């Protein structure tokens with residue numbers, strides 16, 4: 001059997017002694033350069049490093065996975081040490097993670113609260129420990145003052161408004177005089193669910209053509225989107241003119257159920273979605289979705305810059321909303337480039 005080019009190969013053995021000492025020198029050189037070149041927290045040599053504790057909701061959607069990737073990449077870019085915990089869709093896991101961050105005495109805590117209520121106690125503990133907290137993506141509701149420093153995330157109410165405004169334009173362009181709408185909402189009591197619902201309802205409130213037949217909780221999850229659509233079709237059948245879905249995962253779960261009924265999504269039923277991930281944009285280009293409102297998951301740059309400012313004792317903005325756009329069948333869809341999530 002042919003030997004590999006390993007250490008026992010005759011050619012290799014002859015030079016082994018010289019190779020060993022060269023390898024030792026190389027390792028020593030690498031070790032020294034790593035220590036000397038090590039960058040700290042704010043990316044400056046010698047500055048105190050910063051340890052950021054981040055509690056992520058879970059892995060429920062392409063959006064969430066994209067958000068996690070971006071947080072990790074930006075922590076690397078900014079030289080921020082990241083303690084990252086995935087809560088697997090459970091608030092109690094997020095609370096436990098925040099308590100671990102406090103015990104570990106991280107410099108800053110950041111988290112995306114899965115729902116708006118139930119954070120006062122643990123955030124009071126962080127405040128008493130003198131650890132500033134950044135809200136990422138979603139908000140909390142509290143009567144307490146000063147529990148958090150900054151909210152970095154989308155304007156979900158505006159996303160809902162843009163979805164409703166698109167539908168009004170679509171009804172006008174098709175000359176429709178009545179539209180029965182079903183809404184598949186995100187996680188109950190979450191900021192995106194509450195505000196996307198409110199923004200959409202306000203946008204269509206004065207348009208008598210629009211009727212919301214039912215809103216049903218799809219929890220931002222694909223399989224629930226499928227179940228919700230199946231149930232709505234059983235109840236309303238081809239009375240449904242519009243599906244307004246709070247995220248792409250649920251939309252992509254719903255489409256096959258529409259097709260199973262012999263209906264053509266994007267034609268027989270107007271489909272409106274939110275997030276703007278690659279899968280949904282591809283389906284938009286196929287004509288099976290009519291409108292996708294963008295909700296960027298790329299919040300990591302702002303999170304790291306804010307954390308570094310907080311560590312340095314600098315003031316930070318109370319709210320940072322990223323710019324977002326609408327992708328729809330009103331535009332030249334070939335202009336939409338790769339989405340990255």
Ligand code: GZL
Nearest residue numbers: 060061063137192220247275
């Ligand atoms: C929105 C984010 C939502 C996404 C969903 O910022 O909180 O959660 O729209 C994700 O895809 O599950």
